[in-house]
Each structure stands twice: as C-alpha cells, then as structure tokens.
Amino acid sequence: MSRAITPHRRHIGLDPAPVGNRNRWSVFADAVTVVLALLWLFPLVMAVAMAFRPQRDPISVGSIFYGSELTLANFERAWNTAPWEWHFITSVLVVVGVLTVQLITITLAGYAFARMVFPGRNVLLFVILLQLMIPTGVLIVQNVQIMRDIGAFNTQWALMMPYWGSAFGVLLMRQTFREIPRDLEEAARIDGANVLQVIRHVYVPLSIPTYTAFSLVTISARWNELLWPLVVTRNPEEARPLTVGLNQLYSATEAGAQWGSLMSGTLMVIVPLVVLFIIFQRRFIESFASSGIR
Amino acid sequence: MRHLARSIVFGFIAALLAVVPVTMAQDNDTIVIDFYWASAVEGNLPEIFAGYAETFEAQNPGVEINVVYTGSYTQTRDTILAEGDSPLVDVAIMLATDLYTFIDDSYIIPLDSFIEEIEDSEAWYDDFFPAFWLNSLDAEGRVWSVPFQRSTPIMFYNADLLAEEGIDVPTNNEELIAAAQALTTDERDGLQVPVAGTFPIWLFQSFASGYGAPLTSGDPTQVTFSGEATVQAVEFLTRLGMPVEEGGFGVGPMGGSAWGETPAAFLAGQAAMIYHTTGSLTNILENADFEVGVSFLPSGPAGEDGTGYAAPTGGGNLYMFDDGSKTEAELQAAWDWIMFLSSPEIQSDWGAATGYIAARSSAWEIAPLLSLTEEFPQYAVARDQLQFADEEFTAYRSVEIQNIINFELSNIISGSVPLSEAADVLANTQMQIDALLAETEQ
Numbered sequence: 001m002s003r004a005i006t007p008h009r010r011h012i013g014l015d016p017a018p019v020g021n022r023n024r025w026s027v028f029a030d031a032v033t034v035v036l037a038l039l040w041l042f043p044l045v046m047a048v049a050m051a052f053r054p055q056r057d058p059i060s061v062g063s064i065f066y067g068s069e070l071t072l073a074n075f076e077r078a079w080n081t082a083p084w085e086w087h088f089i090t091s092v093l094v095v096v097g098v099l100t101v102q103l104i105t106i107t108l109a110g111y112a113f114a115r116m117v118f119p120g121r122n123v124l125l126f127v128i129l130l131q132l133m134i135p136t137g138v139l140i141v142q143n144v145q146i147m148r149d150i151g152a153f154n155t156q157w158a159l160m161m162p163y164w165g166s167a168f169g170v171l172l173m174r175q176t177f178r179e180i181p182r183d184l185e186e187a188a189r190i191d192g193a194n195v196l197q198v199i200r201h202v203y204v205p206l207s208i209p210t211y212t213a214f215s216l217v218t219i220s221a222r223w224n225e226l227l228w229p230l231v232v233t234r235n236p237e238e239a240r241p242l243t244v245g246l247n248q249l250y251s252a253t254e255a256g257a258q259w260g261s262l263m264s265g266t267l268m269v270i271v272p273l274v275v276l277f278i279i280f281q282r283r284f285i286e287s288f289a290s291s292g293i294r
Numbered sequence: 295m296r297h298l299a300r301s302i303v304f305g306f307i308a309a310l311l312a313v314v315p316v317t318m319a320q321d322n323d324t325i326v327i328d329f330y331w332a333s334a335v336e337g338n339l340p341e342i343f344a345g346y347a348e349t350f351e352a353q354n355p356g357v358e359i360n361v362v363y364t365g366s367y368t369q370t371r372d373t374i375l376a377e378g379d380s381p382l383v384d385v386a387i388m389l390a391t392d393l394y395t396f397i398d399d400s401y402i403i404p405l406d407s408f409i410e411e412i413e414d415s416e417a418w419y420d421d422f423f424p425a426f427w428l429n430s431l432d433a434e435g436r437v438w439s440v441p442f443q444r445s446t447p448i449m450f451y452n453a454d455l456l457a458e459e460g461i462d463v464p465t466n467n468e469e470l471i472a473a474a475q476a477l478t479t480d481e482r483d484g485l486q487v488p489v490a491g492t493f494p495i496w497l498f499q500s501f502a503s504g505y506g507a508p509l510t511s512g513d514p515t516q517v518t519f520s521g522e523a524t525v526q527a528v529e530f531l532t533r534l535g536m537p538v539e540e541g542g543f544g545v546g547p548m549g550g551s552a553w554g555e556t557p558a559a560f561l562a563g564q565a566a567m568i569y570h571t572t573g574s575l576t577n578i579l580e581n582a583d584f585e586v587g588v589s590f591l592p593s594g595p596a597g598e599d600g601t602g603y604a605a606p607t608g609g610g611n612l613y614m615f616d617d618g619s620k621t622e623a624e625l626q627a628a629w630d631w632i633m634f635l636s637s638p639e640i641q642s643d644w645g646a647a648t649g650y651i652a653a654r655s656s657a658w659e660i661a662p663l664l665s666l667t668e669e670f671p672q673y674a675v676a677r678d679q680l681q682f683a684d685e686e687f688t689a690y691r692s693v694e695i696q697n698i699i700n701f702e703l704s705n706i707i708s709g710s711v712p713l714s715e716a717a718d719v720l721a722n723t724q725m726q727i728d729a730l731l732a733e734t735e736q
Contacts, residue, residue: 055560056581080338099359148380176718231373234328234362236342244363245608254334254573255649257554261336 051075051264074260075268081261082245082270086238090156094229094241095222097160097214105165106214110173111199115185125174131167140231147232156239160230163222169214176210177203212280212287223273244271326467330359330386332610333443334371335573335648339363342647350634357627367610371395374615381617384628385609390429391688392565393438394514395634399427401617404436408629415440421638421654428685433514439611440636441653443644446605446683448676449592450560450578451567453585464590465517467530468593469506470567474534474545477566486565489550494703495687495696496606497569501527503684504594505602509699512647514689515731519699520724525717527594532707532716541713549708571608579670588672590679603682609650612636684702690734695727 054071112118113125143162147153152161180203188198204211226243233240249265252258277284340363347359349736364370367389374383374396381401388396396402412418419427428443451463455477464470474484489497495509502509507523510516518524535549536542536612551559557574559565561581569591570578579586596602612632616625625667634640638656642663645652652663658677689695702723705711711719 037381054581055577056558056583068508077336080339081336082340115381143377144376145378230365230369231376235360237344237363244365247365247369248333248339248363249336251332252336254571255336255577256557256570256574258336258577259558 018054047263047266050259051267053260055258074264078249078261078265081248081265083149083238084242084245087240087242087245090239091223091241093156094159095219098163098222099218101164102166102169102218103211106169106173107199109170110177112172113170114177128167128170136235137227137262140228144232153232154234159229159241162228172210172214173207176207180206209287209290212283216284220273320487324356324358325624326358326360327384327628327631328362328382329631330362330364330370330374330383332364332367332387334366335650337648341350346635346640350631354529354627354630359631371609381615383615385631386615387442389615390439390444390607390609390611390687391692393429393432394688394690394692397432397438401615402438402613403616404438405440405614406437409437421656422568423653423655423680425680425683425685426653428512429607430611439613442612442635443648443650444609444612444653445571445573445651446607446676446680447500447569447571447591448679449567449569449589451587451589452560452563453587455566456587463587464592466593471543471545474567475543483547483565484545484567485518485534486546486551486556486559486568487531488556488570489531489707490552492700492731493553494550494707495699496608498531498703499606499684499687500591500604501531501594504602506596506602508684509687510685510689512685516732517689517695519727520720524717524720528703528706528720529713532713555671562660566663573649575676580671586672588675590675590682593638603679605679605683606686607683624634689731691730694730698723698726723731
C-alpha cells in the first residue's frame with residue numbers, strides 16, 4: 001500500500017521535498033500548512049492554558065502564559081460535577097458497540113452493492129443515498145418513539161441501535177470494493193472460497209485503510225454526540241456518556257463563563273481521543289490520504 | 295497481535311452484554327415519579343438531587359423518584375416538547391417564564407386544587423417571596439408552578455476601592471454615575487453592566503421599571519416598550535458606555551460588557567462595580583482577593599419619593615404534568631415531591647449549595663442558609679432586594695417578542711442606531727409587538 005500513497009506524501013507535509021527541487025509553490029504550500037496547523041492547534045492550546053489557570057483570573061490578566069499561576073483546582077471542580085468514570089465506561093461501550101456492528105453491516109452491504117446483481121439494487125442504493133441528506137436532528141422525535149415502542153428506551157442499546165447501519169459507510173465500502181480487481185475474487189472462487197470467505201480473505205484485507213478512516217470518523221462522531229444520549233437515556237446518570245456530564249459544565253452560564261472548570265472538563269473528555277490519534281497518527285494519515293475521506 | 299486484538303473486541307462485547315440492561319423491573323405497586331431537572335450553575339448537582347430523592351423515598355414508602363438530568367433549560371423544554379402526546383415527565387424544573395410556552399399545547403396543570411389542600415395554605419403561599427409568584431400566575435390568577443431555584447440581579451462593588459477613594463455606595467442613578475466616574479481609570483471601568491450580546495432584556499427590565507415603565511405588568515397581552523420613560527431608560531443605559539465627548543458617562547465599555555466575562559473582570563480588578571445575578575455570589579465571594587460589597591441596584595427616578603428600586607427575577611420553577619392518564623395517587627405523589635423540594639429545609643440547603651436565592655422566608659431562618667448569611671451578609675442583601683423585585687419578562691408569543699426587544703435594544707446600546715433615533719425605533723418596535731399580540735388574541 002505504501003507505494004500507492006507516495007505521490008500524496010509531499011502534499012500533506014510528511015516528507016520535505018529534496019532541497020534542489022524546491023520551487024516557490026512548495027514553499028508556499030509548506031507555509032500554508034504551518035499556518036493551518038497553528039490555527040487548528042490554537043483552541044487546544046487555549047484549552048490547556050485556561051484549564052490550569054486559577055478560576056479568578058480572566059483570560060485577559062497578563063498573557064495566557066504568564067502573569068498567573070498554575071493550579072489543579074479546576075480539575076477538582078470539574079471532576080466533582082459528574083460521575084465521570086462511569087460516563088467514560090459508557091462512552092467506550094457505546095463507541096465499541098456501534099463500531100463493531102457497523103463494520104459488519106457496512107462490509108456485507110458494501111459487498112452486495114459492489115459485486116452482487118439483484119433486482120432493485122439501484123433503487124435501494126438511491127434510498128440509502130437519500131438517507132445521507134436527512135439531518136439526524138429531525139428524526140429524534142420518531143426515533144425516541146421507536147425506542148419506547150420496542151422497550152429499548154433508557155438503555156444503552158438505544159444509544160447504539162440507530163447507528164448500526166451507516167449509509168456513509170455502505171457507500172464508502174461499495175466504492176472501495178469496486179476498485180479491487182475482480183480477478184482476485186475469481187481466483188479465490190476457483191480455490192473453492194464461498195462468499196463470506198471471499199469477503200474475509202480478499203476484500204477486507206485490501207481495504208484496511210478505508211476501515212481505519214471510517215472507524216476514526218465513527219469513533220469521534222459517537223464520542224462527541226450529545227443530543228441523542230441526552231434525550232434517549234434518562235438515568236441512572238452513570239449509564240449516560242461523557243458528553244452528558246460535560247453538558248452540565250457547558251450550561252453553567254448563570255455565574256458567567258467558568259472557563260477553568262469548563263476547559264478542564266473538556267480536556268478530560270477529549271484526552272482519550274487525542275491519545276488514540278497520537279498513537280495511530282501515521283496510520284490515520286495514510287488512511288485518509290488513500291481513502292479520500294477528509 | 296491479532297489474537298490480542300480479537301480477545302479485546304470479544305472482551306468488550308461481553309462487557310457490553312453484561313452492563314447494558316440498566317432498566318430494572320418495577321414493582322407494580324410502586325409509583326414512579328419522573329423528575330426532570332435543568333440548571334445553569336456548577337456543582338455536583340446529580341448527587342445532591344439523588345440525596346433529596348433518597349430522603350423523600352424514605353419518608354414516602356411506595357414512591358420512587360426517577361431523577362433525570364435533561365440539560366439546560368432550553369434542552370429540557372425541547373426534551374419535554376419532543377415527548378409529544380404521551381409525555382413521560384411528571385415533575386420538571388423549567389424556566390419560570392415557560393408558562394405561556396406550555397400553557398396551550400402541553401400538559402402542565404394548574405396547582406390550585408393541591409394548594410387548597412395544604413394545611414394553612416395561605417401561610418404556605420405567603421412564605422414565598424411575592425415577586426417569585428408573579429411568573430407562576432396566569433391572567434386568571436391560577437398558580438401553574440412553584441418557585442424553586444430563583445435569582446435576581448444585584449450590584450457588586452469592590453469595597454476596598456470605594457473606601458480608598460472615599461466614595462459611599464451609590465443608592466440612585468445620579469450617585470451611581472458620580473461614583474463610577476470617580477472610579478474609572480485607564481485600566482479600570484467604573485461600572486460594567488452586562489447588556490452586550492443577545493440577551494440585554496433581563497437587565498434592561500430593572501432600568502425600565504426604575505424609570506416607571508415596566509415592560510409587563512401581569513397581563514400577557516400587554517407589553518410596554520415605548521413612551522418617554524422607556525426612552526429615558528434606554529438612553530441612560532446607552533450613555534453608561536458612551537464616551538464623555540459624545541455626551542455619555544464613559545464609565546464602562548461601549549455597548550455594555552459581556553455576561554460571561556463580567557464577573558471575571560470584577561474579580562481581576564478591571565471593573566470597580568458590576569451588575570450581575572445573585573447566582574454569581576458564591577463564585578465571586580470565593581474567588582475575590584478584596585472585600586466584596588453587595589447592594590440593591592441603584593434606584594431610578596420612578597416612584598413617589600423618587601426611589602424607583604427595581605429588579606427582575608429569573609431562574610426555574612417546579613411544574614407538574616398530566617395528560618389525563620394519571621391516577622389520583624400518582625398526581626398526589628408528584629405534588630408531594632414538589633412540596634418536598636420547595637420545603638424550607640430543601641430550599642435552605644439548595645440555596646446554600648448552588649447560590650440560587652431560596653424562594654421562601656422561612657428557609658433563611660434555618661441551617662445551612664442561616665449560618666451562611668451570618669458569615670456573608672451579602673446573601674441577605676440580595677434577599678432584601680426582593681421586596682422591590684418584579685416578574686421576569688413574559689407574555690404571549692414570549693420568545694418572539696423577546697427576540698425583537700433584544701435585537702432593537704442591542705442596536706441602540708451598541709451605537710448601531712444613533713441615540714437621537716431611539717424614540718422612533720422604540721415606537722416602531724412597539725407597533726410590531728402590538729401586532730403580534732393582537733394576532734394571538736384573535
């Protein structure tokens with residue numbers, strides 16, 4: 001795979017171009033990259049700085065890096081607002097529970113749309129495409145009703161079920177599978193592989209970068225979701241995800257902006273994702289570059 | 295490596311199956327009260343409510359309180375509206391001003407029949423500060439909600455600075471300007487009134503009433519936003535931030551300060567006096583490294599003796615829901631829970647824990663609020679101002695009218711519309727509001 005992505009590497013700033021070949025465009029591109037990186041970094045830096053400043057200091061006292069002192073008091077306050085350790089377990093369960101099922105459904109559906117011929121295929125694909133265009137917000141009332149009807153309301157199943165199918169994932173896998181040469185499948189068939197074995201041993205291994213990219217998108221979307229968990233789970237508070245706990249800090253506006261506890265709460269919630277990204281950084285970048293997801 | 299990954303995945307799935315069934319089978323004889331709470335302050339509120347529920351359940355065998363955090367006031371309102379025709383909610387904390395949002399198309403119920411059942415119901419009713427009842431009453435005088443977590447704006451001042459400059463605490467608008475001008479330096483605002491941004495109406499209410507032209511007075515079909523007194527109130531508020539060369543007082547930022555930043559500016563010594571909510575008291579008292587003074591909002595020129603003290607109220611009340619399907623026992627249990635939460639003991643505890651103003655007098659005479667007021671008399675000042683307090687803005691088409699008023703006020707205060715045109719703008723806005731209200735009446 002690594003050969004396939006080499007042409008992209010310079011654009012995303014992984015390898016500096018050989019000095020002799022540098023033209024003004026590559027210098028310009030590097031400059032833009034640096035500026036964009038700083039822009040993206042800015043909120044994170046601010047969050048870290050504010051999380052460790054004493055609550056009584058507004059951001060405007062001194063500069064953000066001096067004229068103040070360091071403190072952990074904000075983390076203590078933020079920690080005391082919610083049962084975070086349980087929220088964390090719930091969030092991890094939900095992400096894993098959604099992703100595991102999604103990977104199975106999008107693989108099977110993606111294969112069906114990419115390689116199988118059956119009546120109504122295009123209509124079905126069109127319907128799935130349509131679903132991409134409906135904002136999830138408008139479905140909330142109906143979805144809550146369904147969860148109540150099937151008895152899943154106020155369980156962690158309700159947090160996961162609506163996401164077990166993924167229109168985006170199905171289309172993504174369809175495109176990926178279509179690019180895999182049919183010859184490979186036919187060779188496997190001749191060796192006696194059935195459909196599932198073909199998918200397992202031919203299509204899946206060749207699509208790992210796409211899976212990685214899709215997983216990252218799903219993980220961060222589910223990790224950051226607030227509205228659905230807030231509406232569909234009720235109690236105990238322990239069975240709700242991190243965003244619900246964080247929401248308490250975000251709605252504490254009565255006494256003015258409590259930047260300190262707000263930002264320390266935010267850091268506690270995003271750290272697992274940031275660590276995950278740093279560990280798998282290289283693989284993620286390669287996946288996004290080769291799968292075309294941005 | 296592959297086996298490790300696989301066992302991790304299976305481990306998670308096993309854990310998932312083990313943890314997921316969180317709903318427990320209910321005993322059929324148990325009455326379950328679904329209680330939704332919203333809040334706008336910080337603290338370990340889930341734990342506090344869980345404690346209240348436990349105490350209540352011990353006193354009321356056979357009743358179980360299902361405590362649900364439903365987010366901010368807006369999120370709570372939307373959650374309840376989303377439950378549509380078969381609401382799950384029994385009791386909820388919603389904005390005191392949500393009455394007219396819910397009165398027509400939802401399932402809140404009037405509470406008069408329950409209140410009549412209380413032993414000595416008049417004494418119970420009168421124990422609450424009268425200002426806090428104003429938003430609970432409809433045009434016919436029926437009671438739709440019980441005050442729970444309330445607030446009102448007060449003035450905070452840096453007592454050390456005032457002492458240094460030899461300035462007395464201002465009690466009316468003239469003294470306020472004189473004091474603020476004396477306290478203003480290059481690095482410091484004399485006075486910050488947080489009316490910048492999208493919600494100036496709350497604090498504007500105190501100016502409007504102080505000038506003798508309250509926005510509303512109990513009738514949901516009447517809103518006053520024009521006339522001489524209103525124009526004077528708007529002019530005064532606008533001049534606070536306007537530079538002296540342009541005819542202003544020059545004591546604060548043009549257009550007012552931002553709500554979220556004002557307490558921090560006060561704590562950092564960048565503002566000598568601020569208007570803010572009682573909900574900020576705890577935060578400010580805890581974090582100030584100077585003597586914090588608290589006083590009534592200085593008075594406007596209204597009133598017979600020229601002391602037009604005025605302040606709006608804010609915060610949340612307890613509402614009760616019934617779509618007609620509930621049994622008498624269920625309704626009684628819901629009402630008992632409301633009575634429990636609004637009892638002096640809980641009001642005292644909740645006020646001390648959150649900084650909200652306890653809504654009834656007797657709550658201030660018992661621990662922990664009693665000892666808190668002894669240690670910090672500032673809390674009592676806020677309470678005493680309540681005698682001058684007024685309802686928070688509400689009317690039919692409340693949200694739309696609020697948006698219009700907020701928009702026009704922001705335009706004038708920030709200087710986008712010159713002050714000379716303010717009277718015309720207000721008159722036009724009044725016509726717009728009246729048209730909306732007339733539509734509702736038809």
